[in-house]
Amino acid sequence: MTGPQLAYSASRHREALADGTDKELLVAVRDGDEMALDELIRRKTNPLLQTTYRILGDMEEARDVVQVTFFRVWENRDKFDERWSPNTWIYRIASNLAIDQLRSRRSRERSQEPVRLHLRQVFGNRERRDTARLQEEEVMGIFRELSADLTDKQKAVFVLRELEGLSSQEVAGIVGCRESTVRNHLFNARKVLRRELVSRYPEYAPEGYAPEDRGSDADSTPDTKEAS
Amino acid sequence: MSPRISPHGECPSSGQWNDLLAHRYEADRDQPEGWGWALAHMEQCASCRKTAVGLDPTLLFRRLTAPAPALEPAAEVAAMQQAVAAMRRADRVERTEQRSHGGMWTSGGRWVAAAAVALSTLSLGASLWNDGLWQKGPGGEGSLAAGLGAVPSSLDLVLDAVGEMPAIESFGTPQSASDEGPMIWESEGMPAFEPFGIPESASVEGPMIWESEVATLIMLPGSEELQGV
Numbered sequence: 229m230t231g232p233q234l235a236y237s238a239s240r241h242r243e244a245l246a247d248g249t250d251k252e253l254l255v256a257v258r259d260g261d262e263m264a265l266d267e268l269i270r271r272k273t274n275p276l277l278q279t280t281y282r283i284l285g286d287m288e289e290a291r292d293v294v295q296v297t298f299f300r301v302w303e304n305r306d307k308f309d310e311r312w313s314p315n316t317w318i319y320r321i322a323s324n325l326a327i328d329q330l331r332s333r334r335s336r337e338r339s340q341e342p343v344r345l346h347l348r349q350v351f352g353n354r355e356r357r358d359t360a361r362l363q364e365e366e367v368m369g370i371f372r373e374l375s376a377d378l379t380d381k382q383k384a385v386f387v388l389r390e391l392e393g394l395s396s397q398e399v400a401g402i403v404g405c406r407e408s409t410v411r412n413h414l415f416n417a418r419k420v421l422r423r424e425l426v427s428r429y430p431e432y433a434p435e436g437y438a439p440e441d442r443g444s445d446a447d448s449t450p451d452t453k454e455a456s
Numbered sequence: 457m458s459p460r461i462s463p464h465g466e467c468p469s470s471g472q473w474n475d476l477l478a479h480r481y482e483a484d485r486d487q488p489e490g491w492g493w494a495l496a497h498m499e500q501c502a503s504c505r506k507t508a509v510g511l512d513p514t515l516l517f518r519r520l521t522a523p524a525p526a527l528e529p530a531a532e533v534a535a536m537q538q539a540v541a542a543m544r545r546a547d548r549v550e551r552t553e554q555r556s557h558g559g560m561w562t563s564g565g566r567w568v569a570a571a572a573v574a575l576s577t578l579s580l581g582a583s584l585w586n587d588g589l590w591q592k593g594p595g596g597e598g599s600l601a602a603g604l605g606a607v608p609s610s611l612d613l614v615l616d617a618v619g620e621m622p623a624i625e626s627f628g629t630p631q632s633a634s635d636e637g638p639m640i641w642e643s644e645g646m647p648a649f650e651p652f653g654i655p656e657s658a659s660v661e662g663p664m665i666w667e668s669e670v671a672t673l674i675m676l677p678g679s680e681e682l683q684g685v
Contacts, residue, residue: 273532274533295539302540302544370516415480421517422512425516432509
């Protein structure tokens with residue numbers, strides 16, 4: 229009768245984990261509970277894939293990064309402090325891995341020119357260039373191209389703050405810097421992206437748009453303001 | 457028709473959008489009141505979106521979402537769980553192998569071996585130094601070449617220091633430094649030494665001791681008192 233009892237017990241345990249908070253899960257993981265790790269993977273895989281994909285622009289690379297993220301969580305489980313936010317801890321691991329991946333990739337590929345040419349051809353066939361109708365994948369291609377001009381931290385901050393909608397405080401915790409630094413990274417990232425978008429894809433800037441019309445344009449804030 | 461979700465039933469004007477977006481390019485400026493509402497409205501109102509993106513093209517990227525994954529979310533999770541479990545298993549196996557191969561020739565063992573070689577080298581060098589080979593060699597300058605040149609004559613130097621040619625050390629004699637084995641004197645009946653080349657030596661039963669020959673086979677120089685044994 230031991231077998232069925234064990235199975236019942238495992239089933240109850242799995243249900244209990246499913247009802248637990250992220251913090252409770254991580255505490256269980258810290259105690260070596262493998263079922264808790266599985267539950268954590270169940271909860272966080274898709275959100276982490278979204279975030280790392282936005283940073284990396286490649287789903288296979290994003291999968292690799294998320295996989296290693298969970299492995300690192302397990303490897304370093306005894307270091308988890310209950311006072312920490314679980315999301316901050318996990319996203320910090322993931323974003324650091326994604327940044328590392330970006331750096332190693334940057335050494336492999338230096339130019340996104342082929343993407344730009346392809347997109348030009350696609351858009352060139354359109355009579356009206358309504359940005360609202362752009363396919364998201366096409367916009368993603370543009371973002372991937374333009375964000376190559378950002379620093380890795382700028383890119384991570386932009387994705388986490390602008391696309392994921394996290395607060396500056398959360399992003400600061402994930403990236404490991406002060407909120408003011410996050411704002412500076414974000415500010416500079418927007419500035420670079422806007423400048424490059426208008427320069428390389430002027431079709432996205434409607435007639436009459438003139439960056440110099442805005443008193444707070446890039447020219448008024450030198451790059452030296454950027455926090456490292 | 458685009459939905460109008462403004463609390464006032466109207467879309468913000470271009471000027472209002474300009475004010476709303478200004479904080480995005482001024483690092484020390486806080487988000488304006490109503491920014492959250494404006495963003496939500498922009499996502500649903502094509503007209504406002506066009507206006508806002510025109511003023512700030514980077515808003516284009518707010519629409520970015522990850523492409524639909526190749527796998528269903530449940531399958532994606534299952535694949536991830538399996539992949540992570542495989543990584544953990546591989547890591548366990550690797551650690552186990554590292555422990556099981558942690559013998560002489562792992563990094564620790566290599567250090568021990570290297571230390572042993574270094575120690576023996578130093579010991580040899582010290583004994584050569586103590587014997588005065590560096591000074592007594594033909595060159596006499598104490599150089600390495602001189603030291604190496606002295607090596608052929610080192611045996612003589614050693615013999616000089618000892619005084620005379622030592623005989624093979626006997627065992628079982630009072631003068632012997634070796635104390636292994638029982639002392640056999642004359643034919644006490646125990647095969648203390650089995651001489652080769654003697655036909656009887658093949659026989660276990662035969663006489664194994666040849667009347668005092670054993671004792672005379674191995675002698676210390678000057679141990680004449682044993683000669684008559």
